[in-house]
Amino acid sequence: MIEITCNDRLGKKVRVKCNPEDTIGDLKKLIAAQTGTKWEKIILKKWYTIFKDHIRLGDYEIHDGMNIELYYQ
Amino acid sequence: MGSSKHKKKDKKKRHHSSDSSDGDLSSKHRKKRHPSSDLSDVDVSNKHKKHKKHHKKKEKPKDKHSKYHSSDDDVIFVPPPPKISRNEVRTPPPPSLTPPPPPSISSAADSLSIDETNKIRAKLGLKPLQMENKETTKSRDDGLEVIAGDEGEFVHKPALSLTEKNKSDKIKARIAEKKEKRMIENKILNVKKLADSDSEEDAVSWVKKTKTIQDEMEKAKKRAQELEEMDNVFGVGDLIEESTKSEMKNFYSSKHLKGLEVQHSMDEFIEGKDVILTLQDKDVLAEDADVLVNVNMVDNESYKQNIDRRKQRLNYSGYDELEDMDIDSPNVVLGKYDEEIEGLKKKSFKLGVDEYKIKRDTIKEKLKKKLNQETLNTTQLKLASDYYNDTEMSVKFKKVKKKKLRVNPLKADKLERSLRLANNNAKENDDLDDIDDILNDKPMDIYNMKMENEDDDDMGLQLALKKARKLKQLEKIERKPDLADTLIKTEYNDNALGAIVLNSTAEFCRTLGDIPTYGKAGNREEEEDESLMDYDKNNLKQEHAVDSDESNDGWREVEMEKKLIDLKTIDSKPILEPEPDLGKGVAGALRLAMSKGYIEKEENARPSASRFAHLQAKNYSIEDKTFLAEDDKLSRRDRYSGPTVEFREKDSYKPNIKLDYIDDDGHLLCEKEAFRYLSHKFHGKGPGKNKIEKRIKKAEQEALMKQMSSTDTPLGTLNMLQSKQKETQSPYIVLSGTKSTHQNHGGSISKTKIG
Numbered sequence: 001m002i003e004i005t006c007n008d009r010l011g012k013k014v015r016v017k018c019n020p021e022d023t024i025g026d027l028k029k030l031i032a033a034q035t036g037t038k039w040e041k042i043i044l045k046k047w048y049t050i051f052k053d054h055i056r057l058g059d060y061e062i063h064d065g066m067n068i069e070l071y072y073q
Numbered sequence: 074m075g076s077s078k079h080k081k082k083d084k085k086k087r088h089h090s091s092d093s094s095d096g097d098l099s100s101k102h103r104k105k106r107h108p109s110s111d112l113s114d115v116d117v118s119n120k121h122k123k124h125k126k127h128h129k130k131k132e133k134p135k136d137k138h139s140k141y142h143s144s145d146d147d148v149i150f151v152p153p154p155p156k157i158s159r160n161e162v163r164t165p166p167p168p169s170l171t172p173p174p175p176p177s178i179s180s181a182a183d184s185l186s187i188d189e190t191n192k193i194r195a196k197l198g199l200k201p202l203q204m205e206n207k208e209t210t211k212s213r214d215d216g217l218e219v220i221a222g223d224e225g226e227f228v229h230k231p232a233l234s235l236t237e238k239n240k241s242d243k244i245k246a247r248i249a250e251k252k253e254k255r256m257i258e259n260k261i262l263n264v265k266k267l268a269d270s271d272s273e274e275d276a277v278s279w280v281k282k283t284k285t286i287q288d289e290m291e292k293a294k295k296r297a298q299e300l301e302e303m304d305n306v307f308g309v310g311d312l313i314e315e316s317t318k319s320e321m322k323n324f325y326s327s328k329h330l331k332g333l334e335v336q337h338s339m340d341e342f343i344e345g346k347d348v349i350l351t352l353q354d355k356d357v358l359a360e361d362a363d364v365l366v367n368v369n370m371v372d373n374e375s376y377k378q379n380i381d382r383r384k385q386r387l388n389y390s391g392y393d394e395l396e397d398m399d400i401d402s403p404n405v406v407l408g409k410y411d412e413e414i415e416g417l418k419k420k421s422f423k424l425g426v427d428e429y430k431i432k433r434d435t436i437k438e439k440l441k442k443k444l445n446q447e448t449l450n451t452t453q454l455k456l457a458s459d460y461y462n463d464t465e466m467s468v469k470f471k472k473v474k475k476k477k478l479r480v481n482p483l484k485a486d487k488l489e490r491s492l493r494l495a496n497n498n499a500k501e502n503d504d505l506d507d508i509d510d511i512l513n514d515k516p517m518d519i520y521n522m523k524m525e526n527e528d529d530d531d532m533g534l535q536l537a538l539k540k541a542r543k544l545k546q547l548e549k550i551e552r553k554p555d556l557a558d559t560l561i562k563t564e565y566n567d568n569a570l571g572a573i574v575l576n577s578t579a580e581f582c583r584t585l586g587d588i589p590t591y592g593k594a595g596n597r598e599e600e601e602d603e604s605l606m607d608y609d610k611n612n613l614k615q616e617h618a619v620d621s622d623e624s625n626d627g628w629r630e631v632e633m634e635k636k637l638i639d640l641k642t643i644d645s646k647p648i649l650e651p652e653p654d655l656g657k658g659v660a661g662a663l664r665l666a667m668s669k670g671y672i673e674k675e676e677n678a679r680p681s682a683s684r685f686a687h688l689q690a691k692n693y694s695i696e697d698k699t700f701l702a703e704d705d706k707l708s709r710r711d712r713y714s715g716p717t718v719e720f721r722e723k724d725s726y727k728p729n730i731k732l733d734y735i736d737d738d739g740h741l742l743c744e745k746e747a748f749r750y751l752s753h754k755f756h757g758k759g760p761g762k763n764k765i766e767k768r769i770k771k772a773e774q775e776a777l778m779k780q781m782s783s784t785d786t787p788l789g790t791l792n793m794l795q796s797k798q799k800e801t802q803s804p805y806i807v808l809s810g811t812k813s814t815h816q817n818h819g820g821s822i823s824k825t826k827i828g
Contacts, residue, residue: 001202003184015184019203026199033193034185054236 002057002064006031006044008071018057025053031070043071200229331425335365337374338420339429364421378417671718740772 002020007013014034018027032039044051051060191201342348350365654661666672734747753759785791797806
């Protein structure tokens with residue numbers, strides 16, 4: 001289990017527990033459950049790389065305690 | 074994070090909640106108030122975190138304070154409002170009793186607990202969170218994982234992944250393909266090839282097979298015969314035949330179609346290809362005959378017609394005339410408008426009517442008619458041979474017809490003679506042998522004469538003729554062995570037949586001949602000729618004949634004279650000039666050189682064509698060229714064609730060229746000045762005023778310099794000095810001032826201008 005913090009810099013900051021085997025899409029769903037925004041509207045970014053839904057967190061080398069930028073579309 | 078910690082936390086939380094349910098309520102209340110509750114909570118928690126370290130010691134009382142604060146909310150105490158707000162901000166989270174884990178309430182806002190997340194995950198269809206060493210996973214038979222967590226075992230069935238599905242589908246498809254291929258290959262392998270010997274079928278089995286086949290055939294035949302017999306017995310066969318015949322009669326055949334018109338040309342129907350024809354549409358009331366038409370062909374025709382129109386076919390093509398020859402169509406005037414006037418003519422033919430045959434017949438008839446008139450057989454071809462064949466060789470040359478004499482007998486003796494002459498003549502001309510005979514026998518050989526004038530019986534003429542005859546005979550005797558000469562003579566005789574014509578004009582000429590002449594004019598020439606004739610005996614006899622006239626005051630034929638002169642001119646000059654003698658000195662050598670062409674005469678030293686080649690027209694027609702060629706020939710004849718002296722450069726020739734430029738005033742100009750002068754002329758712009766003045770000055774000075782004597786100064790002091798010395802007769806002169814001059818007047822020079 002890893003815990004990731006997602007922060008849009010507009011006031012939402014969420015810590016999400018998830019498995020490294022989860023995909024980004026799963027993570028988005030979890031975030032959506034916590035924040036109340038639709039998961040399709042969420043964009044996760046690290047610097048300029050937009051994470052794609054079908055790829056796993058482990059493959060993106062997202063580890064415990066990492067910060068991910070949260071954007072909306 | 075360890076689960077144990079969480080448990081503790083949970084416990085605390087529960088504890089806390091039990092302790093202060095009011096506080097929970099209040100928090101909920103707050104949430105309702107603020108739509109962005111999470112945000113505020115997070116902020117609050119953060120602040121708390123920040124403050125944690127600083128206010129560790131203060132935490133306990135603060136907690137208490139919070140409790141109080143909650144009780145405040147319940148309106149037990151009434152503290153001042155601004156304080157409350159300040160407290161709210163400052164209030165640390167309730168589970169602050171245990172500082173290391175983050176405050177549960179605040180954290181619950183931004184991160185769910187594991188249970189909660191697991192619940193959510195279950196709803197989303199995800200695996201529960203993997204806890205280290207806590208959950209044991211077992212693989213079941215159906216490949217699904219059984220996860221034994223805190224909340225009992227459960228099975229996670231992963232969602233279908235499209236990529237994997239696609240992959241598997243692909244692989245499946247490939248496998249299926251391979252299978253099919255293998256199947257086909259097997260089939261092909263099983264098929265017997267031509268070369269493979271079929272081992273099963275040996276000779277015996279084959280014979281058996283054929284036998285069985287034959288047997289079957291025989292059986293079938295027998296059965297058929299039996300059946301026929303049966304039919305005959307019952308009379309069924311006839312019935313069937315009749316019925317088939319009637320059916321055949323009723324059957325719609327080509328006979329029924331005979332005479333129907335098809336509105337296409339025959340050429341469009343290709344043999345061996347079925348074409349479906351339909352009846353053409355027409356008005357119901359129209360009484361035209363039915364016409365068969367193929368829809369596709371009609372379309373094609375219209376299409377072709379359109380293309381033709383677009384092409385705008387030529388009004389005239391030369392082929393038309395040829396076509397007209399074959400088929401006798403009436404000649405049409407402006408046939409191209411026929412379509413527009415009369416409408417399109419559609420080619421058509423009738424079924425069952427052989428139009429081609431009709432056409433062929435007409436053509437045949439025509440040809441027959443023609444054949445009667447002309448044949449196609451031409452002369453047979455032969456192999457050409459290089460030699461004449463017998464028939465060709467036998468062709469003889471035409472004999473030149475001789476003019477027959479018409480002798481008008483005047484007197485008996487004349488007549489007699491003339492007859493004899495004629496005989497002789499005929500004899501002579503018959504053959505060469507005859508000539509020889511004549512020569513041997515010394516026959517009378519005379520020119521044939523044509524007597525036109527009856528009254529002209531001049532005895533002189535007779536005499537002259539006799540004399541000539543005699544002379545000739547003499548010559549003949551002399552040159553007997555020369556057969557060629559005799560031949561020539563005979564020829565000449567032939568030619569000379571009727572050469573001398575005695576008529577009124579001849580008489581007139583004779584009288585003219587009597588006029589005495591002086592100098593070299595007139596008949597004197599003849600005498601010279603005679604001498605020449607004597608000198609050159611090889612000449613023809615004709616002259617002798619003329620000589621004979623000498624006695625008779627020489628009337629002569631003009632032609633003869635001419636011939637004589639020609640002969641003379643030809644014979645008198647040798648073909649090659651005698652080579653001048655080299656031993657005679659320089660003059661001879663020069664003459665030789667001249668004749669050989671080593672030296673050119675000045676007459677010949679005309680400008681040659683080659684020298685003026687650049688002046689010739691560059692573009693000239695062929696006609697011009699021919700003229701030129703003629704000219705060339707003439708000029709070439711004039712020119713020599715012998716060897717010439719090789720051209721050599723003159724080594725000693727060194728021309729002394731000096732270019733002098735002279736001014737308008739006649740001054741010689743130096744190089745620089747000349748250039749200036751020319752450039753002024755070229756540009757049409759003279760020098761400036763100042764420059765001109767300057768130059769004039771310079772010129773003047775130069776002129777003065779030239780006038781100035783080189784021996785004396787311009788004031789002529791030397792001259793003065795010498796004169797003074799002469800005067801004083803002393804080799805010196807005293808130069809002194811004004812004072813001294815007064816004292817010593819004799820030897821001093823006063824400076825005065827001489828002039």
